Amino acid sequence: MDLQTIRVLFIGHNPDNAALIRLLLSSNGGTHFQVHYARDAQGAARAMQSHLAEVVLLDLEPPDHEALSTLAATIEFAGDAPIVAIIGPGITPAALQSIHAAVGDYFATPRLNRADLIASISQQAHRGRRKEKRSNADHGRTIRVLIVEDNPGDAALIRRALRSVKSREFQVSHVSRLSAALEGIHRYHDVVLLDLNLPDSQDMETLHRLRAREPHLPIIVVTGIEDRRKAVEALANGAQDYLVKGHADGHLLERAILRCVGFR
């Protein structure tokens, strides 16, 4: 039988726990676990983009307000990847209930043991793969979309619009800096929705830098309502299409994306 690899992303503010998880998941007969570590939600979003973890392992200890907001952020960027949570003993029933509803499985630290953890992660990974296979068979290939957008609200609107498309599956990642997008983008996405004005790059330079790195990647520029002139300029500079912020519903987005992906 082949040696199976499962990509796991561990999120937790205590690096010692990351070391412990690596140890627990190391050299296990049938399955190889590739563990990436991120300290917080922001680092995790970036790691997720280049690593495309199949299972997210989330350390919620202590189970305070910050942990719950990390959970909320994780649900957002994890996309279809199932989440396995590790929770501490001090958790309130209400917090447990909201965690329970959001994750595929969870462990309380005192009973965290190697066999159970491996079984749970493997099961979640298989569940994720089955789901992906099914949706691929039903709707054609899942389209992997990268949103490069510094305004959290605009990114959320695009996500919402993509979620509303029922006929097709989009796997969405989001980064808020061009530098993050340039790190490992080309291998993992079919199309990029690019805001031109980012904190680390403005205007056409943003498009030029991404285009220089990735000559064949479909890029859809997302502009503000008063920047239609910019949109036309972007098309002349190698963007495949443009969308105007706040005016892109699911249908419009889907059409633009499908057209672009066909360019390849």
Add this chain to the structure above:
Amino acid sequence: MNTQNSALIDVLLVDDSPGDVRLTQEALKGSRFRIRLEVARNGEEALAVLRHEGRYANAARMNLVLLDLNMPGMDGREMLAVMKQDDALKSIPVVVLSTSDSESDIQRTYELHANAYVTKPAHVSQFNSAIRAIEDFWIGFAKLPAGSFGPKVLTD
């Protein structure tokens, strides 16, 4: 709830990003304060609101301004500079809310007399917490200048 909490607070949001405007509106909807939000898409529009010009003749006097930096037309820096040189407007607290976390933006903004600089968090849930923290401090905790509350509250 005490009576101070129930005073109507007028907040001007200056932001060209439709998504972030919506996110802010949603975050403020669940507020424990009575907040009336006016939205301007750039600096010119914001100054017109603050000065009750044109179609904003009946706009309220603002108690707090939430200001984005990067906008087409008059951007947040220019608008802040104009506002802080205007005797009628300079006492209104301005909280800059930008996605930039660059040192130079922060430095420049305080040199222009912004009252606070907040980096917009990249994720929705953290964005909501940031808005909540701003309300809690600027509306719930800080004492704002009497003038900025308009004639109704002047007699305090």
